[in-house]
Amino acid sequence: MPLDTRFKRLTFLSGCVSWVLLLVNVLLLARQGFEGETNAAAPYLNNLLSVIFILSVFLYHRTNVPVQRSAEFTAPLWSLFAKGGLGAYVCVLLYVAYPDLNQRWFTSPYLLDIFYQVLFGLLVYFLGKGFYTWRQLILYHKTKDIQSQWKWFEILVFLSLLVPLFNVEYMNHIFLILDLALLLAYCLYLSVHQRWVAFLTLDKKWGCILLLTAIMASGTLFANFLFRYADSPDLVVDYTDNPFILLTLAFVLLYALASLLVALFSLPTSRVFEQKNADLLSFQRLSHIIQQGQSEEEVYNMLFESAIKASGADAAWLEINDETHLDTSQVTGNPVDAQVQALVKEMLMRAQELDRSAAETVFLNGDLHLDPVFKSLNSPYLSLLVVPLFSTKRRYGYLYLLLEVEQGFDPDTVSVVQSFANQTVLTIENLRLMQESLQNERYKEELKIATLVQDRLNPKTFPADTWFDISTYSQAAKEVGGDFYDYLQLSKSRIAIIIGDVSGKGISAAFHMAQMKGIFHGLMQQDLLPDEFMVQANSALSRCLERTSFITSALYIIDYEMQGVSFARAGHCHTLYYNSMMEDTFYFQTEGLGLGIIRDPSYAKRIHRLHYDYNPNDVMVIYTDGIVEARNTRQDEYGEERLKYMLSQTYHLEAEDIKSAIINDVNDFSSDILHDDQTLLVIKFKQRQPNK
Numbered sequence: 001m002p003l004d005t006r007f008k009r010l011t012f013l014s015g016c017v018s019w020v021l022l023l024v025n026v027l028l029l030a031r032q033g034f035e036g037e038t039n040a041a042a043p044y045l046n047n048l049l050s051v052i053f054i055l056s057v058f059l060y061h062r063t064n065v066p067v068q069r070s071a072e073f074t075a076p077l078w079s080l081f082a083k084g085g086l087g088a089y090v091c092v093l094l095y096v097a098y099p100d101l102n103q104r105w106f107t108s109p110y111l112l113d114i115f116y117q118v119l120f121g122l123l124v125y126f127l128g129k130g131f132y133t134w135r136q137l138i139l140y141h142k143t144k145d146i147q148s149q150w151k152w153f154e155i156l157v158f159l160s161l162l163v164p165l166f167n168v169e170y171m172n173h174i175f176l177i178l179d180l181a182l183l184l185a186y187c188l189y190l191s192v193h194q195r196w197v198a199f200l201t202l203d204k205k206w207g208c209i210l211l212l213t214a215i216m217a218s219g220t221l222f223a224n225f226l227f228r229y230a231d232s233p234d235l236v237v238d239y240t241d242n243p244f245i246l247l248t249l250a251f252v253l254l255y256a257l258a259s260l261l262v263a264l265f266s267l268p269t270s271r272v273f274e275q276k277n278a279d280l281l282s283f284q285r286l287s288h289i290i291q292q293g294q295s296e297e298e299v300y301n302m303l304f305e306s307a308i309k310a311s312g313a314d315a316a317w318l319e320i321n322d323e324t325h326l327d328t329s330q331v332t333g334n335p336v337d338a339q340v341q342a343l344v345k346e347m348l349m350r351a352q353e354l355d356r357s358a359a360e361t362v363f364l365n366g367d368l369h370l371d372p373v374f375k376s377l378n379s380p381y382l383s384l385l386v387v388p389l390f391s392t393k394r395r396y397g398y399l400y401l402l403l404e405v406e407q408g409f410d411p412d413t414v415s416v417v418q419s420f421a422n423q424t425v426l427t428i429e430n431l432r433l434m435q436e437s438l439q440n441e442r443y444k445e446e447l448k449i450a451t452l453v454q455d456r457l458n459p460k461t462f463p464a465d466t467w468f469d470i471s472t473y474s475q476a477a478k479e480v481g482g483d484f485y486d487y488l489q490l491s492k493s494r495i496a497i498i499i500g501d502v503s504g505k506g507i508s509a510a511f512h513m514a515q516m517k518g519i520f521h522g523l524m525q526q527d528l529l530p531d532e533f534m535v536q537a538n539s540a541l542s543r544c545l546e547r548t549s550f551i552t553s554a555l556y557i558i559d560y561e562m563q564g565v566s567f568a569r570a571g572h573c574h575t576l577y578y579n580s581m582m583e584d585t586f587y588f589q590t591e592g593l594g595l596g597i598i599r600d601p602s603y604a605k606r607i608h609r610l611h612y613d614y615n616p617n618d619v620m621v622i623y624t625d626g627i628v629e630a631r632n633t634r635q636d637e638y639g640e641e642r643l644k645y646m647l648s649q650t651y652h653l654e655a656e657d658i659k660s661a662i663i664n665d666v667n668d669f670s671s672d673i674l675h676d677d678q679t680l681l682v683i684k685f686k687q688r689q690p691n692k
Contacts, residue, residue, distance in 0.1 A: 008063050015056035022049040023117045029236045046237055047164045054124055054161065054244060061128040067407050068140045071199040076133050077211040084129035085218030087122030091225050094118065113236050116229055120239050123222045127245070130215070130252035137259075138193045141412075143312070144405050146193060153186055157251075160243045180243055187251040191258040205263050212260040219253045296428055300325060303399070303424040307387075310416045311409065313401040315381060317341065320389075320397040336402070340379050344400060347371070348386055360390050362418055366407035383408035387421045391429055426548050462487055467560040468686055469655035470497075473663055474679040482509030483624045483677040486517050488524050493561040496524050499681060500553035500572065501624045508549070515544060516551055516595075530555040530568035531609035534595065538570070542599035550596035554622060558683075565620070568609045570595050573625055576644060578651040580617040585648040587640065588612070619651050619658065620683040626676035630666050638669050655684040 025046050068076065094115055135150060160183070200208060226249075230240045239245055304318050304326045315336045317327035327335050348363055363386040368374050381402040389396040399421060403409065462470045474483055482502030489495050498520050502509040519540050523533055533555055541551065554572040558565050567575065571594030574587040593606035614620075621643070630638040646665055650658045659682040666678070 004063055008060060011056045011060035011063070015053055015060060018049050018053040018056060019117075019121050022046065022053055023114070025049060026113050026117055026237050044167055047167055050120075050239070050242065051161050051165050053121075054128075055158075057124050057128040058131065058158075061132045065129070065132040065136050068136045068196070069407075069411060071196075071412075073137065073196055073200060074204055074207050074211065076136055077208055077215065080129050080133045081211055081214050081218065084126035085215050087126055088218035088221035088225075091119050091122060092221060095225065112229065112232065116235060116237070116239075119222070119225050123226065123245070123249075126218065126222060127248040127252055130219070130256075131248050134190075134252065134255045137196045138190060138255075140196045141410055142405060142408070144403075147405050149190065153190060156183055156186070157244065157247055160247055164242045164244070180247065183247055184250055187247065187254050190251070191255045194259060194262045197259060197262045200263070209260060209263050212256050212263065216253060216256045216260065219249065219256065223249060223253070296431060299424055299427050299431070303420055306420050307399055307401060307417050310420065311385065311401050311413050312403070313385075314404045315340075315402040317400050318397065319400065322397070325397070336400075337377070337379065339377055340381065340402075341400075343374055343377065344384060344386070344402075347374075347384075348398070360388055362387055362414060364409060364414065366409065369406065380404045382406040385409045385414060385417065387417055389421055389425050391425045394429075396425060396428065423548055459486060466686065468558070469684045471655040471659040471682045472680070473659055475674065475677065477626065477674045477677050482513055483626065483679040484513040484517060485679055485681060486520055488521060490524065490527055490557070494557060494559050496520075497556045497558065497622075497681070497683075498553060499622050499624065499679065500551055501626075501677070501679075502551050503549050508546075512545060512549060512551065515541070516553070520555075529609060530557060530566055531607045534568050534570045534592070534607045535604045538595045538599070538603045541596050545596045550594040552594045552625075556620075556622070562613075563615075563685075564611055564613045566609060566611045568592060568607055570607060571597070573623055573628065574640070576621040576623075576640075576647055577612075578619040578647055579615065580619075580651075581615045585644050585651070587644070614685045616685060616687045617651075618685045619647065619655075620685075621647055621658075621662070622681045622683075624677060624679040626674075626678035627662075627666060627680055629676060630670040630678070631673075631675055632669055633671060638666055642669070655682045658682045658684070 029046065065076075135154075138150060139147060160180070197205075197208075226245075227240060229235050230238045300318060300320065304316070307313070308316050308328075313328075315328045317336055318325045324341075347365070351363055363384070365371075365384045366382070368379075368382050368384055382405055383403040385401040385403075387399040387401075389399065399417070401409070401417070459472075462472070472485065474485065476483070483500070484502070485497070485499040487495055487497045500513075500516055502512045502516070516537070519537050520533075523536050523540075528536065534553070537553070545551070550571075552571040552573075554567060554569040554575065556565055556567040556575075567588075567590075569575070569590050569592040571592055574589060576585070576587055578585045588610060590610050591606070591608045593603065598606065623643075628638055628640050628643055642665075643662065646662050647658070650661045653661070659680055662680060662682070663678075
């Protein structure tokens with residue numbers, strides 16, 4: 001029988017026996033009180049039995065409540081309510097029935113004590129379940145600091161059991177009161193750890209709100225009954241004198257209340273959502289950079305840095321062709337111990353010997369401290385993640401990541417790191433294929449054809465209009481690029497303008513560019529709003545875009561009659577704008593995720609539409625990242641601030657002159673060296689025209 005199972009059974013048995021003995025002792029105390037007898041040892045025995053019962057229940061739940069590994073949070077909340085919270089409603093029934101039972105049936109002086117002991121047993125079970133359910137949620141996506149904070153909190157709370165054990169009246173000691181006040185503050189501090197709420201979908205959020213409300217109601221009922229009878233002269237034992245009960249009850253209620261507020265109003269989770277969005281945008285940018293890698297060395301470096309950043313690894317190394325290619329010393333200055341590396345490789349080999357298919361799958365071990373050999377090294381690392389860099393044709397090596405917390409790699413982190421590894425392998429193979437293909441004359445001819453097709457797909461001129469001027473520029477970094485722009489006249493007074501950037505370069509990028517332009521012309525026949533278009537375009541691309549590709553885009557609908565612009569961005573560069581009324585140059589900081597990164601209905605939450613009323617002589621500049629990421633010989637980027645400055649100096653010019661000034665400045669900065677495709681559209685609005 002496993003050790004954990006034996007421990008669960010032992011604590012369960014200990015809890016049952018101690019509660020029965022506690023009930024017997026309370027009844028003996030009650031009898032002595034009625035008969036006028038005294039036994040000095042009985043109260044001490046009662047305190048000892050209550051402490052044993054509390055410890056048994058809490059240790060049982062500590063072993064029984066699992067680590068939260070998935071984003072399914074309704075199950076633990078339902079388990080807490082169904083297995084612990086319903087006890088409060090049992091107490092309600094007993095409370096309602098108590099007068100009739102006491103007067104008509106039993107007329108027993110012991111009935112109140114029996115009822116109070118049943119209440120105490122159900123309350124302790126509820127608190128134990130709630131205490132470790134909250135631990136389960138607090139430690140979701142844990143860090144070493146959060147794990148340490150919980151560890152000390154748990155120790156300090158359990159130390160409060162010494163108060164009833166030594167029969168100390170804590171209300172008579174000021175230092176004990178202060179200690180309890182500090183622990184209550186600690187409870188409040190831990191209640192702000194609500195990262196798990198950020199991962200709830202809308203449907204599950206409402207389910208969690210209902211369960212949290214029911215759990216709070218259960219805790220409130222328990223507290224009401226606990227204090228209602230506390231001062232009764234007929235009651236032998238009063239458990240409100242136990243600080244452990246009060247502390248855990250306060251913590252369970254505080255965390256439930258904080259979770260309810262967060263779920264309802266998303267109070268402290270805005271930072272989590274912003275961080276998630278930043279991580280997704282970072283993933284998009286890093287994937288883009290990986291696809292632009294000029295050499296295998298650059299791609300491996302980007303993989304290593306991105307994996308450490310995404311996982312928060314405390315130590316790592318990258319092994320290519322059985323040789324260490326990179327290690328943590330190049331990032332933090334602290335290399336991984338050679339013995340640790342050797343033992344980790346040995347563990348991986350043992351796993352592969354047991355299962356040959358394991359050689360091409362992720363190897364995860366979140367309990368390194370349970371391995372006696374690894375433990376003997378006195379290594380601080382407790383979690384290991386090994387990601388293979390394999391393709392169907394070649395084995396490149398392994399990426400090793402270590403953390404100093406147990407079960408530190410959650411499924412989301414593993415998925416992100418594995419995506420980086422897959423992208424790296426794909427990029428390396430594409431680089432090698434490209435090098436081979438460039439030597440083939442037929443491929444060069446295909447590139448020429450693709451270049452011609454792409455050149456014809458981008459409109460050279462926009463319809464002449466008396467409402468605004470527009471000037472465009474587009475230049476591919478290689479024979480074929482992934483930048484595109486287009487327009488569609490929706491009505492006499494409305495025009496849609498789209499700009500975008502397909503990940504990668506070459507024929508594949510040109511092909512996806514053509515697909516995107518086709519989707520644009522097809523969907524906009526329905527006269528969609530910009531955000532509606534992005535959602536439908538994402539759905540359409542999900543069926544034809546490779547899993548490793550994505551498209552950034554921005555769609556603008558200019559309404560001449562209303563003098564307004566509605567737009568939405570899907571991970572594309574922020575729109576630069578000059579407002580002639582305020583004489584201010586600024587970027588629209590709108591949210592949006594690239595097309596093809598998330599391929600399910602939740603993508604709609606990642607797109608937001610913005611409307612802006614323009615003034616005569618306002619200027620709008622839209623562009624691809626090849627403009628702001630142009631690099632000079634020192635590898636400095638041109639940047640958004642320099643682009644903003646150029647517009648602030650040239651806004652009074654015509655659109656064509658503004659475009660020429662910006663392109664000339666970019667070329668001067670980068671010495672005419674093109675690292676990425678560059679596309680720029682400058683729109684300058686004119687005076688409102690009279691109706692004709």
